[in-house]
Amino acid sequence: xxxxxxxxxxxxxxxxxxxxxxxxxxxxxxxxxxxxxxxxxxxxxxxxxxxxxxxxxxxxxxxxxxxxxxxxxxxxxxxxxxxxxxxxxxxxxxxxxxxxxxxxxxxxxxxxxxxxxxxxxxxxxxxxxxxxxxxxxxxxxxxxxxxxxxxxxxxxxxxxxxxxxxxxxxxxxxxxxxxxxxxxxxxxxxxxxxxxxxxxxxxxxxxxxxxxxxxxxxxxxxxxxxxxxxxxxxxxxxxxxxxxxxxxxxxxxxxxxxxxxxxxxxxxxxxxxxxxxxxxxxxx
Amino acid sequence: xxxxxxxxxxxxxxxxxxxxxxxxxxxxxxxxxxxxxxxxxxxxxxxxxxxxxxxxxxxxxxxxxxxxxxxxxxxxxxxxxxxxxxxxxxxxxxxxxxxxxxxxxxxxxxxxxxxxxxxxxxxxxxxxxxxxxxxxxxxxxxxxxxxxxxxxxxxxxxxxxxxxxxxxxxxxxx
Numbered sequence: 001x002x003x004x005x006x007x008x009x010x011x012x013x014x015x016x017x018x019x020x021x022x023x024x025x026x027x028x029x030x031x032x033x034x035x036x037x038x039x040x041x042x043x044x045x046x047x048x049x050x051x052x053x054x055x056x057x058x059x060x061x062x063x064x065x066x067x068x069x070x071x072x073x074x075x076x077x078x079x080x081x082x083x084x085x086x087x088x089x090x091x092x093x094x095x096x097x098x099x100x101x102x103x104x105x106x107x108x109x110x111x112x113x114x115x116x117x118x119x120x121x122x123x124x125x126x127x128x129x130x131x132x133x134x135x136x137x138x139x140x141x142x143x144x145x146x147x148x149x150x151x152x153x154x155x156x157x158x159x160x161x162x163x164x165x166x167x168x169x170x171x172x173x174x175x176x177x178x179x180x181x182x183x184x185x186x187x188x189x190x191x192x193x194x195x196x197x198x199x200x201x202x203x204x205x206x207x208x209x210x211x212x213x214x215x216x217x218x219x220x221x222x223x224x225x226x227x228x229x230x231x232x233x234x235x236x237x238x239x240x241x242x243x244x245x246x247x248x249x250x251x252x253x254x255x256x257x258x259x260x261x262x263x264x265x266x267x268x269x270x271x272x273x274x275x276x277x278x279x280x281x282x283x284x
Numbered sequence: 285x286x287x288x289x290x291x292x293x294x295x296x297x298x299x300x301x302x303x304x305x306x307x308x309x310x311x312x313x314x315x316x317x318x319x320x321x322x323x324x325x326x327x328x329x330x331x332x333x334x335x336x337x338x339x340x341x342x343x344x345x346x347x348x349x350x351x352x353x354x355x356x357x358x359x360x361x362x363x364x365x366x367x368x369x370x371x372x373x374x375x376x377x378x379x380x381x382x383x384x385x386x387x388x389x390x391x392x393x394x395x396x397x398x399x400x401x402x403x404x405x406x407x408x409x410x411x412x413x414x415x416x417x418x419x420x421x422x423x424x425x426x427x428x429x430x431x432x433x434x435x436x437x438x439x440x441x442x443x444x445x446x447x448x449x450x451x452x453x454x455x456x457x458x
Contacts, residue, residue, distance in 0.1 A: 014424055018398060020405050046427050049380070049434075050399045053304075056378040057400055060300040069295055069317055 008032040013043050017050075143204050144249040147224035147258035150201055150210045155220045155261070162197030162212055172198055179207040181227045182255070184282040188213055191270045193221060204256070205229045221261035223275065228254045252276050253283040290335055291320055297401060298339060304396050306347055307385060315350065319343040340401065341411045344393055351389060379434070386433045391426035394419050 008029055015021040016029040033040040154161050164172040169185060176182050179200045187195070198211035201224075208226035215221070228251060248268060249258035257275060259268070298319065302312040319342045323335075330338050384392055390412070397408040398419075409419040 010424060011420060014420065014427070015405075018405070045431050049427060049430055052378070052380040053395070053399050056380045057300050057304045060303050061296040063296070063299070065292070065295050065299070066313055069299070069313060069320065 008039075010042075013039060014046070017043050017046055143224065143226065143256045144258050144260075146202075146204060146208075147210070147222060147249065147260050150224060151222035151260040154199075154210065155212060155222055161220070163199035165197035166195040168197075169195070175200060176209045180209050180225070182209055182225050184225070184278060185211065186223060186225075186275050186278045188271055188274060191267060191274060192216060193271065196220065208256075219261065221259060221271070224249075224256075224258040224260070226256045228256055248272055252279045255279055255283065287329075288324070290330075290332055291323060291339065294336055294339055295320070298343060301340065301396060301401050302343055302347075304381070304384065304400060305344075305389075305392055306350075307381070315343060315346050318346050322346075337403075337407055337411050340397065340403075341413065344412055348389065380430075383430055383433045387426050387429055391422050391429060394422035395426035395430070398423055 012021065012025065012029050013033075016026060016033075021029065033043065164175060166172075173183070173185050176185065176198070180203070185195070185198070193213035193215060196212040196214050198209055200207050201210045202208065203226040205226065205228070208224060211223045211225070213221045213223065249256070251257070257279065259271060259275065295316065298316050299313060302316045302319075303309070306312045306315060308315075319339055322342055323330075323339050384395075387395065393412050394408060397403045397411055398405065403411065405416050405419055405423075408423075409416040412419060412422075414422075
């Protein structure tokens with residue numbers, strides 16, 4: 001043992017543990033540990049840590065891969081979504097009892113981590129959002145797609161963009177409530193959006209509501225609302241770009257929501273946030 | 285384009301890495317999905333040995349972006365740690381998982397890539413985009429910080445006292 005010549009360092013101890021060390025050096029460290037109990041204790045500590053770490057997370061790699069991550073299914077829109085387990089999709093499909101849940105996910109300003117994740121993806125990875133045929137969507141994306149189709153169909157209809165106009169708001173509210181279980185007609189006056197009116201439409205699970213709002217410029221925004229058949233936790237907002245329009249969608253307190261149209265970023269945030277808070281207020 | 289089959293075999297490990305790295309619970313799968321999408325989009329076809337490091341590298345980058353954006357949103361607050369701080373109260377988490385919260389992101393990356401995901405120092409260094417010496421330094425810091433967080437107080441300088449081997453807690457008194 002050459003004293004003082006290339007002494008064993010802490011880095012050596014780590015390399016020893018991780019088997020990142022050459023044979024000769026390894027022998028030197030092994031001998032060092034025989035005589036240095038504190039260093040041996042250090043290595044033991046890290047070894048125990050290793051085992052604890054692997055043990056804590058091993059089961060995740062053994063879990064069945066959630067549907068949202070399964071690439072063997074086709075997706076229609078490439079966007080990040082919260083994974084929905086196969087069981088939840090089954091519940092959604094049967095959907096015998098729909099509990100009203102207005103999901104308002106405008107999550108740019110919500111504090112949840114999931115929201116932060118999705119917002120990041122929207123802001124930093126716009127290349128993700130390209131429509132690609134052949135991939136099956138999770139519920140959220142299906143709703144966004146459905147809402148976008150409604151927007152395309154109704155928003156610029158000159159004859160009858162809505163069934164019930166804003167002037168008959170109470171009637172609209174009763175109609176919505178009866179068919180969809182939604183007791184909320186959101187108001188966006190503070191964002192400069194005027195209600196044009198709305199209609200009951202087919203939804204993912206049953207009947208849904210579709211509302212149109214108008215900006216001062218005459219441009220229109222669509223808001224889609226549908227109660228979810230189960231009461232899973234809130235999911236963050238997602239964005240999917242259409243050709244010219246963008247839709248934001250998500251789920252809040254059991255209601256799926258989507259906003260479609262083209263707004264500046266700031267306005268999106270305000271409308272989204274306002275929608276979420278109205279949904280929260282309306283949902284016990 | 286990279287084959288989906290090749291990516292699918294990597295997904296379970298990727299989920300595990302994402303869960304441990306982000307502390308987001310089920311939400312970690314979102315980052316995995318973003319990673320898979322991005323990888324699928326790439327024109328270049330990756331060889332199998334390259335692919336694994338590529339997807340882990342992408343996930344690592346996406347998580348850093350996520351945390352940076354969080355930092356922007358929370359200007360003035362404490363620097364964002366792992367998402368674990370916002371995990372649902374009462375959710376079941378191992379002690380070690382909670383202990384990971386104390387680590388800086390870059391330390392956590394190094395530790396998880398080497399210990400849990402089984403990459404070599406060189407591979408892990410490539411994944412995080414840093415020299416090997418940096419990777420090793422971060423790993424060393426991570427282990428030290430984790431040990432400290434779990435009640436260990438070990439110093440590397442040998443002393444003639446306390447000869448027992450550590451199986452549980454060990455206090456070093458100089």
